[in-house]
Amino acid sequence: MAIKSWMYSVLEAVQHEMREDPAMTWIFELTPPVASNPGKPVINLETEFGRKRVVNTGIDESWMASAVIGAGLAGSKSATYIPYQGACMPFQVIQNVAGKLRHKTGGRAAVPVVWIIEMTGQTPGFGGQHSCYEEDSYYMHIPGVRTVVPSTPYDAKGMMHAALRSPDPVVYLYPAGLRTLTEEVPDEAYEVPLDKAAVRMEGSDLTIVSSGAGMPGVLEAAERLTGEGASVEVIDLRALNQMDTETIVNSVAKTKRLLTVDQSYYTLCPGAEVIARAVENVDGVRVKRVAFPDAPPPASPEMFLWMRPGPDNIVEAARALL
Amino acid sequence: MARDTTHPPQQTEDRPASTSRRGFLQLAAATGAAISVGRSAKALTDLPYPAGDLTDEKLVDMYRTILRIRWHERTQADEMLSNPDYRGYNHFYAGQEAVATGVCANLRNSGPRNQLDLVYSSHRPSGHAIAKGVDIPKMVAEMDFRATGMNGGYGAEMHIADPDVGFAGADGMIGPAPVIASGSAFAFRARGSDQVAVVFAGDGNYAAPHFHSTLNNAKILDLPLIYVCENNLYHQYAHYSLSCPHEDIATAAAAYGIPAVTVDGQNVVEVYNVAKEAVDRARAGGGPTFIEAKTYRYYNHWGAPGATAGELGAFGYDPLAITHFRPEKEVRAWMQRDPVDIARRILVEWGIVDAARAAEIEEEVKAEIAAAFEWGLSQPFCTPEDGLKHVFAEGTVPARQFG
Numbered sequence: 001m002a003i004k005s006w007m008y009s010v011l012e013a014v015q016h017e018m019r020e021d022p023a024m025t026w027i028f029e030l031t032p033p034v035a036s037n038p039g040k041p042v043i044n045l046e047t048e049f050g051r052k053r054v055v056n057t058g059i060d061e062s063w064m065a066s067a068v069i070g071a072g073l074a075g076s077k078s079a080t081y082i083p084y085q086g087a088c089m090p091f092q093v094i095q096n097v098a099g100k101l102r103h104k105t106g107g108r109a110a111v112p113v114v115w116i117i118e119m120t121g122q123t124p125g126f127g128g129q130h131s132c133y134e135e136d137s138y139y140m141h142i143p144g145v146r147t148v149v150p151s152t153p154y155d156a157k158g159m160m161h162a163a164l165r166s167p168d169p170v171v172y173l174y175p176a177g178l179r180t181l182t183e184e185v186p187d188e189a190y191e192v193p194l195d196k197a198a199v200r201m202e203g204s205d206l207t208i209v210s211s212g213a214g215m216p217g218v219l220e221a222a223e224r225l226t227g228e229g230a231s232v233e234v235i236d237l238r239a240l241n242q243m244d245t246e247t248i249v250n251s252v253a254k255t256k257r258l259l260t261v262d263q264s265y266y267t268l269c270p271g272a273e274v275i276a277r278a279v280e281n282v283d284g285v286r287v288k289r290v291a292f293p294d295a296p297p298p299a300s301p302e303m304f305l306w307m308r309p310g311p312d313n314i315v316e317a318a319r320a321l322l
Numbered sequence: 323m324a325r326d327t328t329h330p331p332q333q334t335e336d337r338p339a340s341t342s343r344r345g346f347l348q349l350a351a352a353t354g355a356a357i358s359v360g361r362s363a364k365a366l367t368d369l370p371y372p373a374g375d376l377t378d379e380k381l382v383d384m385y386r387t388i389l390r391i392r393w394h395e396r397t398q399a400d401e402m403l404s405n406p407d408y409r410g411y412n413h414f415y416a417g418q419e420a421v422a423t424g425v426c427a428n429l430r431n432s433g434p435r436n437q438l439d440l441v442y443s444s445h446r447p448s449g450h451a452i453a454k455g456v457d458i459p460k461m462v463a464e465m466d467f468r469a470t471g472m473n474g475g476y477g478a479e480m481h482i483a484d485p486d487v488g489f490a491g492a493d494g495m496i497g498p499a500p501v502i503a504s505g506s507a508f509a510f511r512a513r514g515s516d517q518v519a520v521v522f523a524g525d526g527n528y529a530a531p532h533f534h535s536t537l538n539n540a541k542i543l544d545l546p547l548i549y550v551c552e553n554n555l556y557h558q559y560a561h562y563s564l565s566c567p568h569e570d571i572a573t574a575a576a577a578y579g580i581p582a583v584t585v586d587g588q589n590v591v592e593v594y595n596v597a598k599e600a601v602d603r604a605r606a607g608g609g610p611t612f613i614e615a616k617t618y619r620y621y622n623h624w625g626a627p628g629a630t631a632g633e634l635g636a637f638g639y640d641p642l643a644i645t646h647f648r649p650e651k652e653v654r655a656w657m658q659r660d661p662v663d664i665a666r667r668i669l670v671e672w673g674i675v676d677a678a679r680a681a682e683i684e685e686e687v688k689a690e691i692a693a694a695f696e697w698g699l700s701q702p703f704c705t706p707e708d709g710l711k712h713v714f715a716e717g718t719v720p721a722r723q724f725g
Binding site: 030056057058059060062063085086089125126127128129130259265266288289290291292293294295296298299300301302303304305306307308309310313314316317320 | 409411467469475476477478480481493494495496497526527528529530531557558559560564565566703704705706707708709710713719720721722723724725
């Protein structure tokens with residue numbers, strides 16, 4: 001147990017699984033699988049496991065995404081780290097090959113593959129292609145692929161273990177804006193399930209549901225609302241597909257008020273699915289949806305920071321529901 | 323004709339300015355002899371090379387363009403390093419100026435939009451933009467997110483674009499730009515235009531499938547496309563040998579049956595000449611050309627880590643450079659063959675301007691760039707609500723961040 005950074009926690013899980021399974025491979029471009037943490041040994045997958053198993057390709061996300069499928073079909077567990085610049089280049093093979101493989105072969109073939117899809121850090125000033133946050137909506141729509149998005153270093157490690165051990169293909173979204181988070185993370189291997197939401201705060205007046213990079217703002221807003229006397233329940237989705245309907249419905253049945261918060265675009269944001277499941281199952285629910293407008297992120301910090309949902313927006317929207 | 327090579331023409335003090343150079347070059351062509359030049363000149367410029375169709379005016383223009391790029395970069399680096407209010411950034415192009423300049427000097431950069439040659443830029447765009455003729459003050463304003471910038475503050479450095487000069491723009495992604503450029507070339511050919519499309523892409527683009535798709539289709543369809551591969555040795559922080567088995571990336575292009583050349587990217591005249599041949603061929607319906615310019619960037623991949631205000635280049639540790647660390651001696655070795663120095667020496671040694679006039683031109687450019695920054699950084703910031711505009715041709719999209 002030690003205070004660990006996000007990436008150190010994740011690579012600890014990968015290192016463990018690669019030590020357990022000498023056939024497992026890791027493919028990356030540009031960003032080497034290296035992490036350091038105060039008081040801990042440096043993790044460097046490339047030097048530890050060698051360049052036959054840990055491969056630095058050119059800038060070619062198409063190959064990376066497809067090669068892990070082929071490795072999986074050949075019987076080797078395989079993972080690849082796709083940086084945000086190429087986050088949707090793998091889409092076609094994940095959607096049309098990996099997601100359909102088990103079903104179309106009548107259950108006879110499957111790929112135990114993990115695509116770590118980095119999302120941007122939403123840095124103000126980086127503009128349309130380097131500040132966006134939209135991959136959650138795209139990848140959660142694919143049947144047959146588990147799409148998850150952790151929001152804490154603890155979950156990031158536990159869900160990486162679970163993803164690498166899963167018999168199903170997993171899109172493991174990594175919101176890079178959370179890279180600076182640190183917390184107590186166990187040294188040993190453990191799993192966080194790929195299909196369970198987490199209740200981060202319990203309350204009875206209002207349910208706020210978010211995920212990934214939306215979570216820090218939601219937790220800040222929830223603290224402020226609590227200070228104002230509101231009783232707020234906060235749910236971190238973690239699993240986008242399959243979504244944990246039960247946790248959502250149980251909470252909303254209690255609060256009858258639901259606010260969803262997404263950094264993704266409004267149309268088809270994860271919150272849209274949350275609201276649909278809630279109102280399908282609970283009568284008399286009042287809902288609101290906070291999301292990024294249906295516009296690419298502009299470079300200007302004045303425009304971008306106004307458009308990106310933050311704690312102030314969440315508090316205001318919550319007050320309107322309470 | 324015999325020529326006394328112990329007294330090379332460059333050192334003849336009483337020769338008339340440019341006619342002497344022409345005579346010298348004609349002589350060289352006629353004799354086919356190896357020409358020796360002053361030792362220092364040879365070290366820097368690797369003379370000889372043909373002057374092609376270059377007029378004195380064009381040579382001076384190219385020198386001025388190189389200086390504009392260089393001083394834009396240096397001024398911006400200094401802003402990043404010493405002005406806490408400055409918010410812009412760049413993937414600096416310094417060191418590679420001769421490539422953009424030599425290529426774009428062959429292109430149609432003004433006139434009606436449907437007659438312009440198109441330039442697709444890379445992830446290192448400011449040099450290409452200046453060489454294509456964008457309005458520098460407006461680009462400066464854009465890079466600092468100003469409402470009156472070239473793209474209204476929506477794009478900033480990674481997405482600068484100016485259709486009025488045929489600058490199709492920068493791309494934040496590695497891969498797609500060459501394929502898209504080939505689509506423009508396809509349209510030019512389909513409508514019988516003599517326009518050409520040029521794409522600048524780095525060595526990192528080689529590994530992407532788009533590289534191969536671009537060249538294959540450009541050849542099969544005989545497209546008027548010039549693919550300029552700026553091989554500066556590193557994509558981000560990774561040496562190109564990690565992703566390309568060829569020492570010359572042009573070797574791969576040749577496999578597609580496309581004329582492929584390598585050129586010294588530090589020498590603007592050499593770049594101009596190979597680009598001229600490529601552009602002439604494309605305009606005449608002769609199809610695509612691949613040019614690999616061997617070059618180097620003086621700064622790190624992004625921003626100004628390792629740089630010092632008032633000094634050119636970045637040295638030492640870059641915290642982002644995990645894959646490869648560029649040794650300082652490598653940077654300094656490349657700086658010995660500086661495109662600004664080489665362009666200046668060409669002008670002076672060919673007698674087009676003297677050293678004093680060359681220095682004067684540099685001072686003029688510095689003043690021009692200083693004025694561009696003064697104007698650009700005095701422009702208004704953007705209005706937050708304007709972020710909802712320009713999603714579609716008309717109207718605005720609704721705000722959704724308030725629930």
